[in-house]
Amino acid sequence: MTIDLDALYIDLHKHPELSFQETRTAGVIAQHLTALGIEFEEGIGRTGIAAVMRSGTDGPVVWLRADMDALPVEERTGFEYASTARGTDPSGIEVPVMHACGHDMHVTALLGALEKLVNTKDEWSGTVVAVFQPAEEYGAGSQAMIADGVLDRFPKPDIVLGQHVTPLPAGTIGVRSGTQMAASDGLTVKLFGRGGHGSRPHSTIDPIVMAAATVMRLQTIVSREIDPRDVAVVTVGSIHAGLKNNIIPAEATLELSLRYPDDEARASVMEKVERVVRAEAQASGAEEQPTITVDHSLPPTINDAAATTKLTAAFDRAFGEGTVIDPGMFTGSEDVSWFARDSGAPLIFWFWGGVDPAVYAAADAAGTIARDIPTNHSPFFAPIMHPTIEVGVDALVVAAREFLG
Ligand SMILES: [Zn+2]
Numbered sequence: 001m002t003i004d005l006d007a008l009y010i011d012l013h014k015h016p017e018l019s020f021q022e023t024r025t026a027g028v029i030a031q032h033l034t035a036l037g038i039e040f041e042e043g044i045g046r047t048g049i050a051a052v053m054r055s056g057t058d059g060p061v062v063w064l065r066a067d068m069d070a071l072p073v074e075e076r077t078g079f080e081y082a083s084t085a086r087g088t089d090p091s092g093i094e095v096p097v098m099h100a101c102g103h104d105m106h107v108t109a110l111l112g113a114l115e116k117l118v119n120t121k122d123e124w125s126g127t128v129v130a131v132f133q134p135a136e137e138y139g140a141g142s143q144a145m146i147a148d149g150v151l152d153r154f155p156k157p158d159i160v161l162g163q164h165v166t167p168l169p170a171g172t173i174g175v176r177s178g179t180q181m182a183a184s185d186g187l188t189v190k191l192f193g194r195g196g197h198g199s200r201p202h203s204t205i206d207p208i209v210m211a212a213a214t215v216m217r218l219q220t221i222v223s224r225e226i227d228p229r230d231v232a233v234v235t236v237g238s239i240h241a242g243l244k245n246n247i248i249p250a251e252a253t254l255e256l257s258l259r260y261p262d263d264e265a266r267a268s269v270m271e272k273v274e275r276v277v278r279a280e281a282q283a284s285g286a287e288e289q290p291t292i293t294v295d296h297s298l299p300p301t302i303n304d305a306a307a308t309t310k311l312t313a314a315f316d317r318a319f320g321e322g323t324v325i326d327p328g329m330f331t332g333s334e335d336v337s338w339f340a341r342d343s344g345a346p347l348i349f350w351f352w353g354g355v356d357p358a359v360y361a362a363a364d365a366a367g368t369i370a371r372d373i374p375t376n377h378s379p380f381f382a383p384i385m386h387p388t389i390e391v392g393v394d395a396l397v398v399a400a401r402e403f404l405g
Pocket residue numbers: 101137376377
């Protein structure tokens with residue numbers, strides 16, 4: 001290896017950057033791509049990079065995606081290379097910054113994989129497009145790159161591949177065919193009443209009572225309308241109305257987080273939310289229709305069945321039977337799918353472990369995994385470097401080679 005992957009990982013880990021601010025990270029990636037002799041473009045979707053590597057004159061186009069951003073979390077791992085970085089969030093507040101989701105590991109693994117693929121060009125044919133994506137944590141980076149033309153200016157994918165480090169034992173790969181991660185939407189609902197004096201409720205339309213009834217009725221969507229065998233979440237995470245006890249305000253605002261496994265469930269829950277919101281407004285005698293705004297929308301991460309079967313067999317051959325497990329569907333969400341959805345290509349997104357297997361086994365035996373094994377976004381989330389880096393690199397290489405000519 002020309003790239004010292006340990007040094008690269010430590011450097012990225014010490015210098016985490018918030019979403020859409022990944023300029024130093026992009027600079028480090030650009031340096032390595034230049035050294036490897038791989039063509040690339042910077043500044044796609046603000047801070048994203050796409051790199052292209054060809055071998056032979058034809059063959060499939062395989063996209064390999066890594067996200068680059070970090071989180072406003074104060075690192076508490078106690079590592080010698082722990083982050084002490086600070087950043088400024090979009091509201092202008094200074095915050096601690098940490099690679100608490102392991103995206104530094106994703107960048108390291110993808111650069112390591114690119115070096116291996118460059119050095120074995122005579123063994124494969126086709127095109128590898130490596131996408132270093134900003135702002136996954138905002139659920140906005142892949143769409144920013146697409147809006148900036150990444151699907152038009154670069155060879156369109158025949159398959160999109162991506163991976164995420166996770167609290168499984170290092171050496172283990174988790175992947176399933178079908179829904180791997182949930183879809184989610186964030187909604188803002190504005191309810192309009194008629195403001196007035198608190199002593200004269202009959203002359204007003206009270207948006208606080210309207211909001212209270214709406215929140216309660218929304219709870220019946222999952223409990224009364226969704227098949228108990230299906231997964232759905234309707235959470236009202238914020239509610240704001242009014243400034244003073246003797247003023248009935250003119251409006252109320254609710255913020256909702258919705259989760260579901262597929263587009264059909266999404267459509268169904270969305271329709272029910274809208275029906276409840278409108279009906280409660282009508283029940284209150286509202287003179288103005290409520291508004292419902294989708295603030296962000298992440299599609300489900302759905303792994304293509306045929307491609308996943310093929311890849312699982314390749315992983316078994318490369319890493320040994322028993323390495324690959326079905327981790328079940330995660331209720332978290334990802335924005336990697338947009339690259340596949342907008343291009344019509346199949347997607348496979350897998351997880352790979354970063355926890356010391358002995359530590360994991362001890363927690364498993366004691367029944368304390370939930371308490372003792374830090375998850376992504378925890379200030380203690382800390383993949384061990386070995387064999388996590390090697391498995392991350394090799395998983396990408398094995399997967400890319402499986403779908404290249
Ligand atoms: Zn994350």
